[in-house]
Amino acid sequence: MTDFGAIDALLAGAKKEVMLPPAEERRRLREGLNLSRAQLATALGVGASTVGGWESGRDPSGEVREKYAYFLEGARTKLDAAAAAEAPADEPGDNDPAGAEQAVAPGSDSDDVDVLPAPQPCVLCGQPARHQVEGFPQHLDSAECGAVEPVQAEKPVSEPALQQTSRQLAPAGRQSQAARGVKVVPVGRRVQAASDTPDLIGSAVAAALAEHAGDVEAATAALVKRAIPDAMALLDHTRKGGRYDIVAHPWLPDILRKQSARGADQVWEARPKWTRPELPAGQHEVTALDVNGAYLSALKTHLPLGQLEHSTGDHHDRRRAGVHLITPPVWDHDAVLPNPIGNRDEPGPLWVTEPTLRLLLRLSGPKYGLCDPPEIHESWTSGATEGLLEKFRIALKDARDRAIGEDDEVTLEYVKQMYSKFVSTLGESNYNRELYRTDWMHLIRSQAFANLWTKAFKAYDEGLMVVRAMGTDELHVIGDWRAVFPEGRGVTEVKVKDVYTVGTGQDQPMQAPQSPS
CATH class of the missing domain: 1.10.260 (434 Repressor (Amino-terminal Domain))
Known part of the structure; x- marks a missing residue:
């Protein structure tokens, strides 16, 4: 039944x-x-x-x-x-107060005005305002706004009068901060008071230290655990008002997918692992330099905005970015400089990223003339911009600089973990499900490798002997490197990792130190 x-x-x-x-x-x-x-x-x-x-x-x-x-x-x-x-019920007349207020509203859009529960500083003049326009506190009446000059009857202005105005404006730089007004920063197409910009990194560090009663090790460990979600929150904050949407989980071509559970995809990142095969006779002092913030600097690279699109032919569009199947050129300078595509045993075409391709194209140009141009067979690209992560990068760099200046190791380690884990978890990772851009991960990494190659060439071009280049941040040189690179802990500086001696002083050529297995 x-x-x-x-x-x-x-x-x-x-x-x-x-x-x-x-x-x-x-x-x-x-x-x-x-x-x-x-x-x-x-x-x-x-x-x-x-x-x-x-x-x-x-x-x-x-x-x-x-x-x-x-x-x-x-x-x-x-x-x-x-x-x-x-919306007014009737068309406001000349004596209608509502019409008058709308006529003088400073830069406001009438369809996005809210009344604030409590007055907040106006983004134009800094004085308390009772309304907000598109989320930003502003005076709707220009008579109340100190940044808007009152409207007066139009009259001719003589040349002496203009000169007098210029003299009155000239000393403004010597006025007090209160007299100059409120410092503002860009937020999308509008501006926002700089004092209203939240310091997400500083707030997180302060909260962690307070939670662990000032225990530096415990606070650092807690911040490291939350580095990925905090980096994503910072990215979201810095992207507010951005011109482009970030596609979080776009469709990806098979070349960007792992071939097996523990395998890799088909993209070659050009990671350098090079050692000079031979040094001149004699004894040499080698300095191993550490390049600071390699991944942080590499966030400034051309990133595709949307889903990758396929194309064929030996053509490169600098307005786009992605991955490219190329036949790399022959490299004849391995005795003194690493190959820009890294150590590769297999000949023939390979998939490389935008930074690697652009480096090869630059080196094949008239300025360098170090190799032939690579041959491009096919590409997966999208419209791109170099500034997509720029605000994110600057926020992390500024926090890192402040931490170094204040000897704040907690913030320094926290920031390092934020940008390094951000890059490493952009691919097929279970640790970051907010943003899945395997193409970005490869591009940022290979940009770091390209940056290291560029430093190696600068050292060579300035008369140093380049002995080894490894990973993203290790460069071994012989010679007065301080005349070439500034020393320090800043992102644009280098610091000494090791100093060692190679050679016996005998008058015969010698093998350079080999890379560890």
Whole structure:
């Protein structure tokens, strides 16, 4: 006998899947309330990249779909109500106060003005303001805003008057900070008071030290554990107002996928592991230099913005970036300089990244003339920019510089872990599920290798003898290296890792030290 009760229960529990607006509408509703993806993700219990995926066309399912639909409907209702409240019932006349206020609102968009529960500093003049425009406190009435000059009747201005104005403005640089106004920083197409910019790194360090009662080791260990999510939160913060969306989980070609569980993909990063085969006769003092912040510097590289697209032919578009199948040129300078593509045993074509290709193209040009141009067979690329991670890089660099200046080893180690783990977990990693860009990981790493090669060439070009180049940050040289590289702990400086002597002083050529196995 059929169990009709079970069928009735199934029908009672079944419900039609809630509809969601189009992807572009979802983003518009979130941004209309000045909410970041991270804020919405926290409320829904998902990752910021997941929200980014929903706004790129993917759909959630189950209970989280209902929560997301509830948010979107609530956001639409709130925005519609705000727009209706601000729209005047009749066309304001010349004596209408509302019309007057709209006419003098300094740079505001009438469809995104909110009343603040408590006055906040105006981003234009720094004085308390009762409204915010697109999330930024501002005076709506120019008469209240100290940064907006009152409108006066237009009249001709004589040349002496202009000269007098110039004399009045000239001493402004000697005024006090209060007289000059509020220092601002760019946030998207608007500006924000610099004092309102949160110091996420400093706040995290202070909180960790407070939580562990000043125990430096315990606080450092806690910060290292959260380095990846904190780096992603910092990235999200520095991308606010950015011109480009970051595609968190794009489709990737097979060449960027591992061939086996413990294997590697097909992209060659050009990691150097080179030792000069022979040194001149005699005894030599070799200095092993350590290049500071190699991965941090490599964050400044051409990164593809969107999903990679396939193309064929021996052509390179500098407006795009990605990976390329090339036949590398013959390298005839291995006796004095490492090969730009690293140590490779197998001949023939190979997949290289944008930094490696650009380095080879540069070295084949008239300025260097060190090799022939590589032959490009096919490419996977997307439109690119070199500044995609620039604010992220600068925030980390500034924090690192401050930590060095203040002898703050906790912050220094925390920042190092943030950028190094950010790079190492961009690929197929279980530790970072917010951003999955294997192509970025390869590009950033190979940019670090290309940067090291460039330092090796600079040393050679300035008369030093290059003995070894390894990884991202190790360069061994013979000669007065301080005349070539500044010494220190800054990102643009180098420090001494080791000093050792090679040779017996006998008058015969000798083998250079070999790389460890």
